[in-house]
Amino acid sequence: METITQTNRTILFAEINPERLNLLTLVGDVRGKSSLDDDKIKEINEELLVSSFEEFLEKFTPVVYSWCDAATGTIQYSLTKPENIPQNCITEIPLNESNDLLNMLTTLMSARDAQGVANADFQFSNILEMISPKKIMDDIRQVRREIQYTYSKYVELDEEDPKRLDLGDKLNYQFEQASQNYNNVLAMLPLAIEDIKTRLLLGDSEAGQGQSEFKAGLLSMGDDGELKILEMKQEESTQLAVVDDQVNTSLMETFREDYDALNDNPSDYVRDLVVRTFCPLNSTMESSIDRELEVRNYNSYLEFYKKSKDDFIKVVKPLMEKILGVKTFFDQYQVKERGMQPKLLITNLPLEMMVKASNLPRLITYLNTTNDKNEFDNTIWFGIVPDVELNQTEGGRLQRVRFAGNKREEKSGNNTMENVATLMNALQPYRITTFFSFCSGEESTFSYIATEGVNIYKEKCAPLMKKAYSEFAVPCIPNATIIPKDKSGLVLDKRMVMDEDGNVSLSAEKDDVMKMWLEGVYVGAAYEAAGIVAAWQCPEYLKQRFRNTSMEYPGVRFDVEANDNALLATTSMTKEISGFTNTIKNAINRTGFGFVFSSDNAQYKGRNVKNITVYKARNLLSNGNEFEPIYKTLVVTYIERMLRFYSGDFKQDKILTFFSNNPNSQKSRWDADRQYVNSILQDGDELDFSIDEKNGVCDVLVTFANTTKNLKVQLTRKAGNE
Known part of the structure; x- marks a missing residue:
């Protein structure tokens, strides 16, 4: 692999953060240019190229913007x-690994x-609770312990002690993390909710039993030996403060100063809430609490939190699914020793914007630079286009809505098939195999295909068939379900009630349970x-799974459909259903449509395969009976690029050397190495060529088990031979 060192760089046609630079902006004006200089390519890579999920979050800093609307009394959210x-009215909510929703989904x-169980058996509710106020407070308690311990x-330590300075750096970081919520009232709401429960219910929030006003007391014995609990006076209670409380008192003052x-515009309530949250004093109790006001605040906070969280999830879910998509892309590369690590170049632009007639020249100029040179470090091999519209026909129109049903909302940001076709037409000369999937929802899941089959997707892809670019277009089904729609409910908490005697408890009424729904999350x-596919391009990845792997070749010829290859090169995703019926599988096998994932039960040498596997890996090029495996296109692309390099841009004499019977020729070396799972030529494959002297064309013929692909290259002739 000295010549072509990577065959898996991928370009993602999606917008992540509109405030960051995008490919069009970086490429700039290309009038009069056919390619970009090296400095420009370096700048594009620095801004848009990532090699891990962590680097992606750091480089693109996905964010949601929120602000308060005084007219409606609500919090509004936007991705732009x-x-x-x-500016001072806008709060940025970063979608990083500290965000409760993203943290919950990745967990x-x-x-x-880890469990390897299907959707029907997995307890989604246990993980969904992570975004409830109670679980958020649990996380805060851990942060609190760390701050208290470090402080x-x-x-x-002495002020000049080097170790104290190290601890000071650590405290600065911990305070910085804690202070991110000071100005974010919505982030403080879960803390306020749990704070009120703690003070009114005294930790008995789970049972929700009524509590009367608390008075601190001490257990003692009377003169006659009778057990008594004596009320403790406030001044006495303060004398019981332990040494740790002296540290806490100092820490409390530090938090007050930091908040101010x-x-x-500091708020006394929020300041006290911050202090109570991060450094409560066990021995110091509030002497009096306005219980009626606190109950009213609690219910108000809980309702506002639910409404705001509902609105937040509706806005953020499309972006969150893209973020999880990037994570899924990198998760597939599971190796002990890294080799050809997949890299992702993100255009950071909606596809609709990219394929405008005025913008396409910039993309083409960029691809001229990366894919039309004999330098392959920056060559783009694969593309990703998510969220292609499906436009399912709905049932008959209702004259009257009798019962509450699903609201049919037009999803924004979906890519039209027309835009996909325009993109494919532009990418085809650069031989970029592009994977596209349909918009998220229940109609593109394993469960849907298991009952309805794949015809709806095949019909939708018809405009992309029988085109010059068909062999580079790869429809991918089904989407992965992270949280099914019917299992996406989450109980936030219960409303609080107070009886005539002032006893406070959590309501037992069903209507007082505050519940929210995520409406399903998909990738x-x-x-x-x-x-x-990017993962199995790496010889290290293949070597870890197949003994007969050559470290000299990439995985362009790896046929995942052959033998038990799919059971060894599984995805990172856990099986979702018990599998497809034989009827559905027969329908898929008849034409071999699409890049289809399988959730069937399978074993390899007595070991259960718990992950989703690849069932078919086909593009949209059809011979009339079946669609073509993607490896055939990749092999031809690889051979074309190797031939271009070694023949000095298709010089006739060097082409003859490339295909000669000399044992050291490239063709002879490939012929001799047929025994590997990633051999460029395998049993049944043939590589031949013919030269049309008159028209100056070389026909490269690559035969795969009786199927021949023809690659035409224009010969470069010496001056005087034109």
Whole structure:
């Protein structure tokens, strides 16, 4: 692999953060240019190229913008930064690994992978609770313990002690993380909700039993030996403060100062809430609580939190699914020793914008630079287009809605098939195999295909068939289900009630249970397909799974459909259903449509395969009976690029050397290495050529088990031979 060192760089046609640079902006004006200089390619890579999920989050910093609407008394959210709202009124909510929703979803993916159980058997509710106020408070308590521990060690040391300075750096970071919520009232709401429960229910929130006003007391014995609990006076209780409380008192003052320093309009309530949250004093109790006001606040906070969280999820879910898609892409590359690590170049632009007639020249100029040179480090091999519209026909129109049903909302941001066709037409000369998947929802899941089959997808792809670019278009089905729609419910908490005697409890009424729904979370199959194909390009990946792997060749000829290859090169995703019926599988096998994932039960040498596998890996090029495996196109692309390199841009004499019977010729070396799972030529494959002297064309013929692909290249002739 000295010549072509990578065959898996992938380009994602999607927008992540509109405030960051995008490919069109970076390429700039290309009038009079056919390619870009090296510095420009380096700049594009620095801005848009990522090699891990962590680098992706760091480089693109996905974010949601929120602001308060005083007219409606609500919090509004947007993925684009509003331009007509004062900057100081906008709060940025970063979607990184500290975000409760993203953290919950990635934890859920890991938990499912660890358990290896189907959707029907997985307890989604246990993981969904992570975004409830109670679980958020549990996370805060862990942060609190770490801050208290670090601070206690910090104050013990002399001011000039180097170790104290190290602890100071650690405290600065911990305070910075904690302070991110000071100005975000919505982030403080879960803390306020749990704070009120703690003070009114005294930790008995789970049982929700009524509680009267609390008075601190001490257990003692009377003169006659009778057990008594004596009420403790406030001044006495303060004398019981332990040494740790002295540290806490200092820490409390530090938090107060920190809050005031970071807020132009500090709130006494929020300041006290921050202090109570991060450094509660066990021995110091509030002498009095306005219980009626606190109950009213609690219910108000809970309702506002639910409404805001509902609105937040509706706005953020499409972006969150893209983020999880990028994670899924990188998750497929599971190796002990890294080799040809997949890299993802993100255009950071909606496809609709990219394929405009005025913008396509910039994309073409970029691809001229990466894919039309004898330098292959930046060559793009694969593309990802998620969220292609499906436009299912709905049932008959209702004259009257009698019962509450699903609201048919037009999803924004979906890619039209016309835009996909325009893109494929532009990519075809650069031989970029492009994986596309349909918009997320129940109609593109394993469960849907298991009952309805694949015809709807085949019909939708008809405009992309029988075209010059058909062999580079790969429809991917089904999408991965992270949380099924019917299992996406989450109980936030219960409303609080107070009886006539002032006893407080959590309501037992069904209507007082505050519940929200995520309406299902999915990942486009294109991310998974591109990820697994990019992964098996790496010889290290294949070597870990197949003994007969050559480290000299990439995985362009790896046929996942052959033998038990699919059972060894599985995806990272856990099986979702018990499998497809034989009727559905027969329908898929008749034409071999699409890049199809399987959730069937399978074993390899007595070991259960718990992950989703690749069932078919086909593009949209058809011979009339069946669609073509993607490896055939990849092999021809690889041979074309190797031939271009070694023949000095298709010089006739060097082409003859390339195909000669000399043992050292490239063809002879491929012929001799047929025994590997990733051999460029395998049993039944043939490589031949013919030269049309008159028209200056070389026909390269690559035969795969009686199927021949013809690659035409224009010869470069010496001056005077034209």
